[in-house]
Amino acid sequence: MLTGLNHLTLAVSDVARSWEFYYELLGFEPRAKWNTGAYLSLGELWLCLSLDAVGAKTDYTHYAFTVSPDALTTLVEKMRLKEVKEWKINKSEGESLYFFDPDGHRLEVHAGNLESRLNYCRLYPYPGMEFY
Structure with a gap:
């Protein structure tokens, strides 16, 4: 499979x-x-x-890449100097930057992982959330 x-x-x-x-x-x-x-x-x-x-892209579909917290700070500075457009403000666990590539693909760089997200969600679950 x-x-x-x-x-x-x-x-x-x-x-x-x-x-x-x-x-x-x-x-x-x-x-x-x-x-x-x-x-x-x-x-x-x-x-x-x-x-x-x-x-055109109008839904929440996006591609996220892992970054360390230190590298995220540096990358955010570089992106803002290059005036890369952001498409969302981060409201979830872990530091993130949501931005567009030159063709409008929705991307994210995220300083976290699935385990840190699940641990956070165990404390603050989304409505109807179940864990396995």
Whole structure:
């Protein structure tokens, strides 16, 4: 059966601009780049940037990346200097920054993990929450 996330492909309107954002600003490792796409990695995550039309995004779907609390502070400063647009203010456990990439994909950097979130939720559960 399934064993984990294989890769994440994002439609991008400008490969070079997205390459700069993910590689130079967020620190993904460059793996390959061509006229209509690129491969980057972040730990075990394989990211594909694919040249394509980008549609409107209006729901809560987003992609979150782990960051240490110290690195989060530095990254927030860099993002705000680059005037990267934010799409949400963090209201949940763990420090986070919610922001858009150049094509409007909703991203998050989060200094926490599933266990810290569950521990918090045991103290302050969401309505109707059950634990397993």
